[in-house]
Structure formats: structure tokens, C-alpha cells
Amino acid sequence: MKKQFLTALFLATSLAVFAQSKKPISKPLVSHIYTADPSAHVFNGKIYIYPSHDIESGVPQDDEGGHFDMKDYHILSMDKIGGKVTDHGVALDIKNIPWAGRQLWAPDAAFKNGTYYLYFPVKDKKDVFRMGVATSKSPVGPFKAEKEPIKGSFSIDPSVFKDTDGNFYMYFGGIWGGQLQRWKTGSYDPKGKLQNDNQPALAPKIAKLSKDMLSFAEEAKDVKILDKNGKVLLAGDNSKRFFEASWVHKYKGKYYFSYSTGDTHLINYATGNNPYGPFTYQGVVLNPVEGWTNHHSIVEVEGKWYLFYHDVQLSGKTHLRNVKVTELKHNSDGSIQTITAYK
Template identity: 70%
Template sequence: MQRVFKTLALAAWMAVGLASYAQTNGGKNPISQPLVSYIYTADPSAHVFNGKIYIYPSHDIDSENVKRDDDGGHFAMRDYHVLSLDKIGGAVKDHGVALDLKDVPWASRQLWAPDVAYKNGTYYLYFPAKDKQDIFRIGVATSKSPTGPFKAEPEPIPGTYSIDPAVFQDTDGQTYLYFGGIWGGQLQRWDANEYHPGGALKKPEEVAYLPRVVRLNKDMKTLAEPVRELQLLDKNGKPFLEKDNDKRFFEGAWLHRYQGKYYFSYSTGDTHNLCYAISDSPYGPFTYQGILLKPVLGWTTHHSIVEVNKKWYLFYHDVQLSGKTHLRNVKVTELRYNPDGTIQTIDAYK
């Protein structure tokens, strides 16, 4: 009976939330529901391992007493959970804490958006965190299981910085790390891979900051080359300016391959679009194509794209459960391509 009451209470709470949600979103309702509702999750990196879908999200926590600012201090995440499901629309299992901040020797705070890759019997969790000097670095932790627990290396990956690591494994066996984020992600503090604490944001007429890409060594724990900028161009072959903030890169990099082409997707941050660009090489240059997801409720937007049983899916987040920008919930919806390889724009509300 207690379970029945809990189920009814949850259903009523969700109904009230949906009504409020629609009211704040011009009468529209979300096309997808949160995958889990008992914890707050965001920044989903989804992968298929051994026929099962695994999701590696950020784990949002309540940080009401933390000052809200452009540095994102109120995104005060302290651990990672792993979610899994056998099929899209199936039951979601929470495998518990896979890595805790206290078990990362070099990190001081803010475990932001992670990603995972698999190679030779080992799963590699890539994650950003601030070091003891409050500088974002990218670390790596390993496990023999996709659900962890993961053991962090004692130091961050040498040569890495900023946030939002995304790992892409190509068909030739090479592995690439994409990363970067401005504002709180500190990318503006880095020039030619050197740290400048006084680094400033770009002026409107200046060329916008670019994401970073680097090839990993076979050990998956070190860089095989210097980090380089990923060229992101408009359809006329010109770089975006900072004033093009509905198209330029802000954070949330992801790379996938479709019909022999490389698709780089990303968030525009302060204009809340998820956009994408296409290239013939994982290094780029990438040519802008358009918006793949229109803005969702909540300040941030972040995603991953994965193929499951010959269909493609977009994993993303919004704030349906809380209405608060730092307490988000992960969702999924189908992603469709046009015959010419472009992606159909998704509106998360109808």
C-alpha cells in the first residue's frame, strides 16, 4: 500500500509539474520525460557497450547557498552516477556512485560533464574538475566495468585544460579528445596552450574562441600531440565572430560519424542552441550546418548522440523537475537525418 501511495504521489507531483512547465513554456509540453526523477542529472554522455545503453551524466546537487555567477559556482557537483537501460523506453537502472570527488587526489571541486570510452578490456572515464589552484583540468579514471567504480589517476592528463571532454574513437583505431568551454569553463584563459589568469572574453567583432581537439596515445591516458584548435567555419568558409553567439562555440562538444562524415555538435551557451557542423576529417575544418536542438528550459544545454539498433538518439537535459537551472534532468529523443545528411531540427516542446 505504501508503494501505491508513493506511486500516486509521484504521478500527482509530475502532473502538477507538467502543468507549471507548460505555463512557463508558452503552453507547450515536453516531448520527452526525465529518465530518472529521484536524483538530478545533466550533461548526458551516452554509449552502447555490449548491447546495453550506458549514460554518464553529471550529478546535480542543491547548492542554494552558493553564489550564482558566470563562473558557474552553483554547479557544485561532487560525484558521478552511471545509468543504464536495455532499450530506449525501457527501465532505467542507477548503478550508484562511480567516482567521488574525495577519491580524486588532484581535484578540489566541481566534477562537471564527463565522458567514457572503452579499449582493450578497460573503461576510461574522462572528467573535468578544478585543481588545487582552482584551474579546470581534465582527469581520467579506469574500471573493468562500464558501471565502475572508477579509480582516478593521481594527476590530471598533462596538457589538458578547460571542461567538457568528449572522446571519439574512429574506425582506424585512433582516439580523439574534444574539449573546451568559455566563461566558467575558463577557455578564455588559455592561448597557444599557455595559461593566462587574466584572459578576457572576446569582443563582439573578434573571432570567437574555438573548441580544442587532440589525439590520445594508445594508453588512453596521455596526449599523442599538442592540443590544437578545431576550426569551425560558416558556410562561406569564414570563422564565426563573438557576436555570432547563436552559432559560435561555447561548450558541450560532441563528435559522431554518420555515412563517412564527421559531425561536431556543441552548445552556443548564452543563446541556448545545440548546433552542428560537418567535416571530412576528425580534425576539421568543420562547416556549420544549423541547429539540431532548439533552446530548452534552463540556462544550460548539453547533449550526446548515439546509434541504438540502427536508429539515432539525442540525449539532452532540461529543468522540468525543478525549474532551477542548476538542478537538471536527463532526457532522450530520436534524432533524424535528411537524405542529404543534414539533421532535422528538434523542438523539445510541442
């Protein structure tokens, strides 16, 4: 894994040098704080963004992402794309999550029956990532966390998708520092390793949410990502296989599962006919951005589609990122036009 990390770090550095020589197509939405991993939603006609809040915590950079040591969440909003962005302050602090240990990573949100739900990964007091949920009557909080993590949850990057039939599903998982490889047997193994290159890639997970939105209605299942020949992607195909950052949107009856490839820094997408998949790999949504990570969301606003993403334009540092937005376009056949974040 160390060799993989060093190779990826070299690639990321090269990409950053390339990116800095180009002009970004979008500006950071806010510059007074560092933000990343933007999960965007339209609630009651207004755009709300639920990002990570990057800080300089003094933790040395490591292969497990220990330097991404976030302590709270700030929620952003705007009335329209390109409009004024409001930071609504701290919506949830790690100090107010009874079971939390450290590292609040990428969150997501949902709305049902007058209540807003904030879903988040954080390491428990045994340093194991679990999924938590907090509630509020306001989309911007403050949110009150449940006393325990969601039973049966693990790893990182919760993404909650509301289908047209009203059912909600959580997609989650991330390899390397996201600990997904430690759950291969169904229970936590601190020594769990990544797949060999010739083995099927580790799959992201899906679980239908219960009616109260506070628990899983079923045991988490694998989300299979296939190549055009119907074969599961292999771990060695790291320009296509899943790494982290699940997101699902629905377009003209098709389900689009998009995700980050991590060490190759792409946002890819695959399509399927139901929320459980399988999903067939189709191509690249977003080419590599400046910085090591790539994490996104895709949302429709007033008939147009937009990609929310991040890079490190403001700081130049991997762990101090800034969220951005740009228009995303589907072709007439449903395919997505690949976006390059620099001119």
C-alpha cells in the first residue's frame, strides 16, 4: 500500500503543477473557510450544500488520511447558481456527538415529512468509522445527533438518494483510509487488506433507509460496477474501479451511479435500471482536479444539471480544499459530457 500511496502522491503532485498552470473554469463558492466534498440539494426551491469543513489541525499527512481531521460542519446556501452564498455557521460539532472519537468526513442530507436529516461518517472511540445521523427542523441546523451510530453502518461517504417512488437509499463506502477493506468478511478486521489487482474490486454499499430515516431497513448490499462486457471491474483497473464518494442521480428513467477513483483522481459514472444496480461503467464525469482528492455531487436546478466539486485553488494544500460548481450536460443518448476543470 505504501508504494501505491507514493505513486499516487507523485501523480497528484504532477496534476497539481499542471492545474496551477491552467485557468480554473469556476471560482470557489466561499473563501473565508475551507470546504470540500459538497453534497448539494434543492429544498423548497433553494440550494443547500452540505460540505466537509477543512481545517489545519496539525496532524501529519499519512496514507490513512489522518490529516483530514475535521471537527464540525458548516452548511452553505444560495438562491440560485452564481448567486450570493451564505455560510450558516456550525450546524453540528463533533463535541455534540456522544459516540464520536475523531475525523468528521464527507456528509450528506435528506428531507422527509418536515425534518431534515444530516448523515455523517466519524470514527468512534475505537477509531472505527461508523455512520451517524442528526436531525433538525431547519435545513441549516443546528442538528442534534442520535446517541448511537446507525446499526450495521461502517466506512465513509454516506450519500442518500430519494427515488421517485419516495423510498430513500444510502450509498456508502471508501477504501484505504475509509476502511472498507476491513469489512470484507462482514465483521471488522483491523488488518483487512485491499484486493489483489486480479481480484474483483471492493464494492460500494447500499442500504434502504427505514421509514423514520434513522436506521437501515435491511442489511447493506454490494453495488456491482460492471464493464461493458458485464464483468465486475477488477481492483487493478484503478482508472475505473470504485474508491469512494458515491452519488446517485436519476435522468430520464436511468440511474446514474458516480464515484471517485481515488488514486487516479477521476469522477466516473455507471448506469443501471434500479437503485441497487448492477451499474455498467460508461465514462468520466470530471477529469482530475488540483489536489489529491476528488469528491462531488450532481443536482438539477431549474431544469439544468450541475456538478458540485472541489479543488485546492485557494490553499494549494491537499487537505485545505474549496468547493465549486459548474454546469453538467447530458448528451441526447443520456451520456455525460466529460468536464475538465481548467482551461
